Amino acid sequence: GESVGLHLPTLSVQEGDNSIINCAYSNSASDYFIWYKQESGKGPQFIIDIRSNMDKRQGQRVTVLLNKTVKHLSLQIAATQPGDSAVYFCAETGYDMRFGAGTRLTVKP
């Protein structure tokens, strides 16, 4: 069946390094993708989105890349900071919104 998933459940990086979080999707009809950040004890927070007619979108310290050929989505965080430690979800929209399992990012000082 269709699914949204993440390659790695955990990611540990050194403060100041760049982080890359990956997401695979299989519904070729999905036309809108979102990355959410969820800190402990809080609900998911919108980070950045991208439409299927785009390959790349940049925000403040974050970049989302979309490769429709291999149905792959990634979130790049530049100069990762301790405050970036959280679980990151990708989500796709089709009939409804479906979320990936999440990747826990830990930033080491």
Add this chain to the structure above:
Amino acid sequence: KAGVTQTPRYLIKTRGQQVTLSCSPISGHRSVSWYQQTPGQGLQFLFEYFSETQRNKGNFPGRFSGRQFSNSRSEMNVSTLELGDSALYLCASSWDGPIQDSPLHFGNGTRLTVT
């Protein structure tokens, strides 16, 4: 502007009981959706309400139900609680329209523990 507010933040119930969770959306938002979050299953869509009508429904048993009031506030109810219902229940609101123009805004959730 106040964010999405969910009450209560924590609940402890016993098997067989029922529970009602409340969600107040961002002012002006007319769509409210509910999600269940567990370590094993991640975020799963329960249902969405718009203008007091259920517009979409996920794959959950009939024990899970919801409603929306004329002021867009929403409640969800779980009857005959089971241990597996222990989860974080998240509410999200949006203005409506194409999702690309109306992303979801989440509350901080209600942590339900069933013993």
